[in-house]
Amino acid sequence: MQYTLKKSLGQHFLHDENMCKKIVSQIEPSAGMQLLEIGPGGGALTKYLIEWKDVQYKAIEVDEEKVQYLQHTYPVLKDKIILKDILQxxxxxxxxxxxxxxxxxxISSPIMFKMLEWEPQVDVIIGMFQKEVAVRIAAGPGSKQYGILSVLTQAFFKVDYLFDVNPNCFTPPPKVMSGVASFVNSGNPxxxxxxxxxxxxxxxxxxQRRKTLRNALRGTLPPEALTHPLMDKRAEQLSVADFVSLHKQYQL
Known part of the structure; x- marks a missing residue:
């Protein structure tokens, strides 16, 4: 049984077995562990994950053809794949x-927002992204890459950019470099x-990242908050802790 590539779903299939093993090795299996694979596609990572003993595996895949292919190729996957858009x-x-x-x-950024919804239950995420997206999520204050997803993710997870994945590892090769990042739940510190x-x-x-927070947040914060020293800075200059401080001080 074969499957087709659907450009409409942004599908690029990982074929480099060494890279597949390297990605899978970033998670340490343990007895009783529950594991979700998002977008198993043609099963590049799946075939290694289902070998793990005493691990409860599930996958979410939006493409019905891929679900049929996986269940035909790996009968153990029967009833373990949820046919659904991960965002729904x-x-x-x-x-x-x-x-x-x-x-x-x-949809990699929306997926991370979904993971933030599920954060109380999510221990670890190992995800492959377009490299610039992964770098952006891992970026720190003061850099142009630092933004909304950086702050929100780092408020709940320890984020590490792990390694690049060359376009030649995929069929068809994407026009961008890819990267793998890890997110370890930090327990809402x-x-x-x-x-x-x-x-x-x-x-x-x-x-309005080019404006100072005083201008960007006018109408969002109460008037007394606009005199706060942090209001002289732009959003990209604030640490996660700075944002939390404003949130808690003004209940916003």
Missing amino acids: ADVPFEGKFSVIGNFPYN FGITEKRKFFNLVKAGFN
Whole structure:
């Protein structure tokens, strides 16, 4: 049984076996572990993941043809693949689970927002992205790459850019370099309880990133907040802790 490539879904299939093994090796399997693969596609990573003993594996895949191919090729996958768009999916496990995937590049940022929704249950994420997206999420204050997703992700996860993946590792080769990053849940170290309000504050700050926060957040923060010393800075100059401080001080 064969499958076809669907450009509409941004599909690039990883064929380099050494790279597949390298990505899979970034997660340490353990007895009783729950593992979700996002976008298994043709099974490049899947065939290694299903060999792990005592691991509860599930996958979410939007392409019905790929689901049929995987279940035909690997009968053990029967009833383990959820045919759904990851962005519309419900949380797949009760309790803690880990995530791995070659994330479709056209929706990789929305996938990370989805992971932030599921964050209380997600221990570890190993994801492959377009390199510039992975670098952006891992970027620190003061850099042009640093933005909304950097702050929101780093508020809840320890983020590390791990390694590049050359276009030649894929069929067809993408026109961009890819990169693998890891996200280890840091246990909500800032004690953020109102995640939606925090997200809205960070987004408002970066929506006009060339302006000082005083101008970018006018109308979002109460008037007294606009005298705060941080208001003289631009959003990209604030650390995650700075954003949390504003959020907690003004309940926004």
